[in-house]
Amino acid sequence: MAINWASIEKKWQKKWDILSLHETNPDNTKNKFFLTVAYPYPNSPQHIGHGRTYTLTDVYARYKRMLGFNVLFPMAFHYTGTPILAMTKRLAENDPELISAFHDVYKIPLSTIKELDEPKKIAQYFHNEIKQGMIEMGYSIDWRREFTTIDEEYSKFIEWQFKKLDSGGFITRGSHPVGWCPKDGNPVGQHDTLGDVEPELGEYTVIKFNFGDSKLVTATLRPETIFGVTNIWIHPEIEYVKISLNNEKWIVSRDSMFKFEHLITDNSSTEIIPGNSLIGKWTENPFTQMKIQLLPASFVDSKNGTGLVMSVPSHAPYDYQAIVDFTQDSNLLSKYPDIDTNNLVPIDVIKTEKYDNTPAKQLISVRNIKNQDDPQLVDATKELYTLEFNSGKMLVIAGDYSNLPVKQAKEKVKTDLIKLGLASTLHEILNSPVICRCGTECIVKMFENQWFIDYGNLDWKKDAHFSINSMSLLPPDIKVEFHNTVDWLHQKACARGSGMGTVLPWDPNWIIESLSDSVIYMSYYTISRLIKENNLNPSNLPEEFFDYVFLGIGTLKSVSEQTKIDKSLLAEIRNEFLYFYPLDSRHSGRDLVPNHLTFFVFNHSAIFPNNLWPKQIVVNGSVLMDGKKMSKSFGNIIPLRQAVKTYGADPIRLGIMSAAELLQDADFSLELVKSFNERLNRMYDLVNEIKNTPNYDVTQADSIEKWLVNRLQRTIKVSTDSMDKLRVRESLHNIVYLLDIDLQWYNRRTTLSINDKNSFLKYFFETRIKLLAPFAPFFCEEVWEMFGHKDSITLQNWPTVDETLIDESAELSEELIKNTIEDINNILKVTKIQIQRISIYVPSSWKWSIFLFALKQEQLNLKELIENSLSNPEYSEFKKNIPKFCQNLFKELSTMNSDLKLRILRVGLFDEIKILKELQSFYKTHDDIQVDLYSEDDSKIYDPKNRSIHSRPMRPAIFLE
Secondary structure (H helix, E strand, C coil): CCCCCHHHHHHHHHHHHHHCCCCCCCCCCEEEEEEECCCCCCCCCHHHHHHHHHHHHHHHHHHHHCCCCEECCCCCCCCCHHHHHHHHHHHHHHHHHHHHHHHCCCCHHHHHHHHHCCHHHHHHHHHHHHHHHHHHHHCCCHHHCEEEECHHHHHHHHHHHHHHHCCCCEEEEEEEEEEEEECCCCCCCCCHHCCCCEEEEEEEEEEEEEEECCEEEECCHHHHHHHHEEEEECCCEEEEEEEEEECCCEEEEEHHHHHHHHCCCCHHHCEEEEEEHHHHCECCCCCCCCCEEEEEECCCCCCCCCEEEEEHHHHHHHHHHHHHHHCHEEEEEHHCCCCCCCHHHHCCCEEECCCCCCCHHHHHEEEEEECCCCCCHHHHHHHHHHHHHHHHCHHHHHHHCCCHHHEEEEEEHHHHHHHCCCEEEEECCCCCEEEECCCCEEECCCCCCCEEECCCCCCHHHHHHHHHCCCEEEEEHHHHHHHHHHCCEEEEEEECCCCCCCCCCCCCCCCCCCCCCCHHHHHHHHHHHHHHHHHCCHHHHHHHHHHHEEEEEECCCHHHHHHHHCCHHHHHHHHHHHHHHHEEEEEEEHHHHHHHHHHHHHHHHCCCCCCCCEEEEEEEEEEECEECCCCHHHHHCCCCCHHHHHHHHHHHHHHHCCCCCCCCCCCCCCCCCHHHHHHHHHHHHHHHCCCCCCCHHHHHHCCCCCCCHHHHHHHHHHHHHHHHHHHHHHCCCCCCCCCCCCHHHHHHHHHCCCCCCCCCCCCHHHHHHHHHCCCCHHHHHHHHHHHHCCCCHHHHCCCCHHHHCHHHHHHHHHHHHHHHHHHHHHHHHHHHCCEEEEEEEEECHHHHHHHHHHHCCCCCCHHHHHHHHHHHHHHHCCCCCHHHHHHHHHHHHHHCCCHHHHHHHHHHCCCHHHHCCCCEEEEHHHCCEEEEEEEECCCCCCCCCHHHHHCCEEEEEEEEC
């Protein structure tokens, strides 16, 4: 009978609500665990892509509850920002694309769409939609702490945050480059763009190469490599222009001309130059005076930088590959006969420990890159640039800059070039095109009198680095990305002229933007319940209130008098914060590392003492659909509520969690969801059969039952280890797939009666259901109740390993039987013969001695193993067989996992014939086949084909007749 997911889900949602299972208050008898996930921006329903981060957080919360922690998992909604404003305008203009998305994808009735005529109404509609989706997905959230970022109480909190930043010297005002939407007239961040793309602003050094009466203007992110320039790249098929500015004539691509419009002094003198006409011409390196030529390259992007690229083939994979392509292309060489290829030898400028010379060449060789259009060049470039920036040093060729770290040399070379009048700077969006949600391509704008958070403050950066090094990061590999982000972050625009949100406390013309009011809100969760339940007036929440609650500044009496809040309530609010803080675990997608997550680290280190800094950050990859990131702007989303209605919450949860490990991008598959649905239905049917059987006395387990108990204990151990590291895919693999395989083997081997078998399976599944509970809460609650339990599985303890139930000898015995049957089956598949007799040969004791000796070696050396064995007098009569045996043994041990090796060593030599006797009854019962067992050194051995010589410990030889 198929599971009725809708019925089960509603049943348990109601029970959890009645029992208040997910509502968490301070409890000094328990260790707390406070975790959060990014609160959602309510401008659309959540989709499967969002489901990964939120489901992972809920799985972790449920796991920690079962470990006995007092878990707080709250949720709020992020109304701040401009995207909803743009959406309101588009609806008012009857934008057909947006209306189609609302009606056809999100299934919003047209009558309701007409009512969404204000930003707040849109936010509230999707707020309710997202919240209902979270409930339907089974997220164990304490909804009493819910708030929005435009609540007056929350705005008071954000005002306090900014006053703290300002008093700490972290707020500046000035002119800085920002990503900008020319249509909306606002700075843009990740939340304002299609596909949730954060505009990555980069500063190019614009270097001027003399070219007659003009300057060939190249844009580079690596001015320190000027010493290695061998040529300049031109795209022969694009147009260039000569423009007049700063009393000079610059040659740039026509597509990049708009970047310099504010500097152009005479538009009438603009001259168009075909790219092809520049190929082969000569110029001069302004720093080294080396003569260099202009060469053709297809990788040059007319919109990137200035459309001219200075070529440094030793340190730029694109440049090196383009030179290889040119010099190997006979057509190009004949088309441009004036080009001197002898002038294109790579010049090393930077050294690292990893590469001795021409690193670009080595990277291209390792990646097997074939031409300049190979997409691998993007990653190769990023890898080399990052390596050299972080650990490179300048070589002697750099003159006064030699031996300087690249980080220092880059700034000094840039500064000196600018002082000499040989260069200037250009800010650009490196990951362009970035499209605003209104549909306009974003540009860089130098914003005047803008308010910024100064993430470039060097002392602040030190605190951020210290915080990152002090916390747990999952997966650990992500740590370098955080440190790199801290290094390159600079001033970040923190306010804008329009949108919903909190007004800047000292300048009412500005509204704090969405990546600045969402960095310490985790602390507000701890007090939001008491603020709401006691209807505290926002006017009674001045700066002194938050100083006392979060920092302990002031006295209970004085703050109570000032805020008109009862002392007992004020003390309770303070104690609630102190109980739950610091935050134990923060969950977000990898795309938030360069912005939100690092801002979160910075702001905590600026405002809170270090004992209240975050303890852990968990980062996961994206969810892909057909290889692309899921996003409403890409039109490839599956709304979460729709998916739950179609497939059920638990199959979706399992499908998302099993698709990839943390940092990997998960390619979502509906087929995987359907497969989990089928597995759960089979499990459900089996539980229906066994639910009323008597309890099994596991201490009486024997033979195959003892083996499955062992396997269950081992699954508990490895699953717990995996869950502690949040390797959820690995954990699910053990709980679902491997235990299913073990169960199939058990069903094949057990000799228990139906009743006894069902009783044993009931014991097995009660433990397995607990392991599965964090992943599939609705299913596991239902099955737990079917087994006759009255309390929620949420309240059960996570299974722990019972050492008294571990019998490694029994486990290895079954491993031997299993391997032997598999070997017999493999022989039968190959030979396809009908057999009547199986002869099985276990190895001599000398083979076991060598086997155990080999297992003890930390580094097994084949030559030493053979020599050691040959020199042992106890093995003298077997000398002719030793080399071959050792070779086979070495090959086998090289693939054997360390856990199995240790188990064999702990058990030691055991009687293989005694164990394999079970096969005699097994094959007689199942196939009416005779099985004979022999030791290799048995004097009465029947071995017509001399197969026994091939026997190895745990791997008997076999002869079939």
